């Protein structure tokens with residue numbers, strides 16, 4: 022749109038598109054590394070991960086616990102690739118490229134591990150609101166049913182004690198099914214959908230918010246995202262920045278508005294619109310991506326690629342704009 | 348960071364326990380208090396010791412107690428709770444102050460179950476909040492004296508005792524505060540070679556008062572350190588490389604190469620961690636060494652520290668080893684008072700401080716990077732490698748991690764020379780080796796034998812298999828089941844590899860015809876399900892699914908497709924898990940089930 026054609030006041034002008042962070046100029050003094058990925062040669066700066074190196078060649082490696090704005094935690098293992106000569110597979114998201122490496126991103130071995138990771142996740146977690154994972158399950162021919170029918174939801178997962186668990190008879194497959202935690206008016210935590218990717222913990226902690234309201238508690242299959250003593254959010258350190266919601270890949274963390282619409286059966290993606298705008302509250306000017314259904318605001322996110330926010334907001338931008346609903 | 352602590356105030360007992368460890372709270376200057384967030388976190392690494400102090404004093408971690416620790420160490424409460432709930436020996440709910448942890452793991456299977464039944468009848472269900480209660484425990488490192496138990500009685504001071512051949516009578520005596528650890532005289536039952544000539548690693552075990560420094564000095568202790576100081580760090584490393592010594596912790600990495608890498612690492616300071624977490628079911632060698640020759644461990648650490656430029660070493664010891672911890676602590680105190688450690692090694696060398704850190708019930712903390720996390724006051728979750736510990740280890744600094752037995756070999760090499768050490772055995776398996784023999788043999792116990800002996804010879808020394816031989820578990824829960832066909836295999840890294848097994852921590856667990864193999868395999872599956880840290884998907888969910896698969900088989904109702912499932916799951920866990928726990932969890936289960944053909948009827 023040509024600004025000259027606009028004779029409306031400036032504040033009515035549609036907001037600028039999200040500004041994308043420009044690629045960092047190559048450091049002239051930086052060492053480079055040459056390696057081979059899927060038979061093609063690529064030269065990258067030292068310190069580049071295999072994931073980044075592969076993406077330079079246009080190769081797509083699936084990721085789940087990795088995000089461009091977070092420190093690689095390499096927990097999900099969906100991104101594993103085969104490095105020639107290595108005993109085990111390597112997580113592409115965290116593994117730095119080394120000179121002379123020969124890497125396969127889609128070998129039989131790689132595909133088997135990815136398939137199993139998907140089967141293990143899908144057999145234990147509700148993934149119906151994780152479209153990317155559902156797509157991967159198709160792509161890899163994963164069959165979560167092979168572990169048998171799901172077990173009935175176990176009660177009090179939060180009370181489980183490390184190193185002790187009830188041993189079942191193997192007739193059914195244990196899951197992480199549990200009731201939704203609804204303890205505040207802004208967002209809900211539906212840990213039956215949690216794949217334990219650690220993203221929310223990182224966003225709440227050292228990678229963004231430095232609030233440390235949530236942690237991983239417990240151990241092994243009983244590990245879970247939790248506040249101290251599983252206290253309701255209003256009794257803990259949470260500042261409702263909602264940065265955890267922004268990074269959650271499975272719909273485990275959602276706005277209360279969304280949760281209630283879904284509960285009522287009136288969640289209707291086909292009637293929804295997303296609009297990018299600028300937060301009205303302070304001078305930082307964060308980009309807000311506002312989702313509206315039937316003229317009502319249902320959620321606010323920020324695109325992670327926006328340089329102003331990196332996907333992060335504060336409580337005002339995230340939750341403070343619901344006044345538009347009247 | 349703002350700390351938001353909503354906890355009630357600590358009780359006086361809790362406050363005292365924490366203050367005794369951390370010192371009284373400093374009076375914070377007004378200016379500091381005004382500064383946002385106040386004084387910053389200084390000693391996160393004291394989180395585990397502080398939580399131990401609480402658990403030791405009151406028997407569980409309360410909201411008030413944990414809140415006070417958070418306030419003192421400036422750790423966010425959620426973070427601290429994540430740590431508190433990671434370790435099995437801590438309780439985050441009120442529980443009886445006196446607890447007996449009964450081993451029901453592989454070697455203690457039957458005896459442990461019997462004890463648990465009796466205790467259940469006497470004390471009610473596990474984990475009650477009365478005067479005394481009981482809990483099941485994974486291997487307590489006393490497998491040669493099965494069944495084993497570990498009693499803790501909270502108070503000031505706390506009372507902790509671990510013992511084998513557990514009976515209700517012994518447990519009751521322990522409840523009453525009676526120490527149940529074995530006497531020096533009784534040691535020959537479990538270390539049958541005690542006092543035999545020619546022992547290199549067990550030479551002083553049972554022969555000397557374990558903490559009597561003069562007796563040890565008179566017997567050649569610290570002579571290796573003296574020689575090390577006189578030849579210098581580089582020459583020490585050459586000796587170690589020349590000896591062919593490989594790590595005894597399970598991974599069998601060449602020790603000399605590791606030392607060279609740490610010594611050459613430019614970042615400073617360097618740290619050393621003596622891995623005394625010994626939690627691999629069936630393993631008890633490090634415990635015996637620490638309990639009965641703590642000075643050998645200290646001397647090994649001192650030489651290793653000197654050779655790699657370390658001035659601060661840590662001994663990370665599993666929480667279930669109270670006697671070993673006490674002896675090491677006392678030995679450090681005496682050796683420091685004598686000027687062997689501390690400001691100057693043996694009076695003339697560089698400084699060396701050795702700190703003992705106690706684990707809290709987590710097998711995974713034996714994995715070297717999880718061990719770092721634990722010392723740093725975090726959940727024991729392994730890190731991604733590379734970077735390797737020799738470059739980025741404890742507190743992000745170059746770190747040498749060695750097993751207790753590895754380090755005990757070090758003074759020996761310095762005293763006797765690399766050549767004579769390397770003359771025993773061959774390949775990557777040189778020198779003397781400790782074998783943990785338990786189960787259905789005539790004399791279960793710890794044996795020192797030269798590398799190269801066969802499985803048959805080990806069994807013969809341990810009194811043979813008077814009740815017959817059904818199968819053997821080599822290398823512990825992360826190891827492999829083998830049968831009679833393996834008897835002539837030399838128990839070396841190379842020999843075991845050739846038969847598709849591994850030496851691991853040199854566990855030889857023997858099963859006779861009365862054993863119930865499926866029950867044992869199920870217990871192993873349960874062990875990994877309990878001990879997985881939960882960080883990565885293949886292991887977190889995989890260990891759960893493996894346990895379910897074995898449980899089906901145990902009920903005689905495997906499903907069609909279970910064989911393929913086990914194969915694929917095993918491969919994915921081996922290939923895609925972060926650490927050795929997930930990578931090896933399927934090994935014993937696989938080899939055990941394979942030995943159990945034919946398959947029972949498939950379920951429809």
Ligand SMILES: Cc1cc2nc3c(=O)[nH]c(=O)nc-3n(C[C@H](O)[C@H](O)[C@H](O)COP(=O)(O)O)c2cc1C
Pocket residue numbers: 593594595596597598599600602622623624625626627710711712713714715716748749750751753754926927928
């Ligand atoms: C799950 C797991 C548990 C381990 N437990 C121990 C242990 O208890 N003691 C030990 O010395 N090494 C243990 N290790 C091996 C250590 O990671 C490390 O390789 C070893 O301490 C290095 O010492 P070394 O070279 O002297 O053997 C464990 C490894 C894994 C994966």
Ligand code: SF4
Pocket residue numbers: 214215216217218219220221222246265268269270271272273274
């Ligand atoms: S709640 Fe979401 S972001 Fe947090 S660990 Fe679970 S899946 Fe990941």
Ligand code: SF4
Pocket residue numbers: 711728729878879880881882883884886887924925926927928929930
């Ligand atoms: S393999 Fe198991 S123990 Fe190791 S990091 Fe993964 S979940 Fe944790």
Ligand code: FES
Pocket residue numbers: 083084085086087094095096097098099100101112113114115
């Ligand atoms: S994306 Fe690499 S491990 Fe999760």
Ligand code: FES
Pocket residue numbers: 450451452453454455485486487488489490493494495628629630
């Ligand atoms: S002490 Fe019971 S199995 Fe080791």
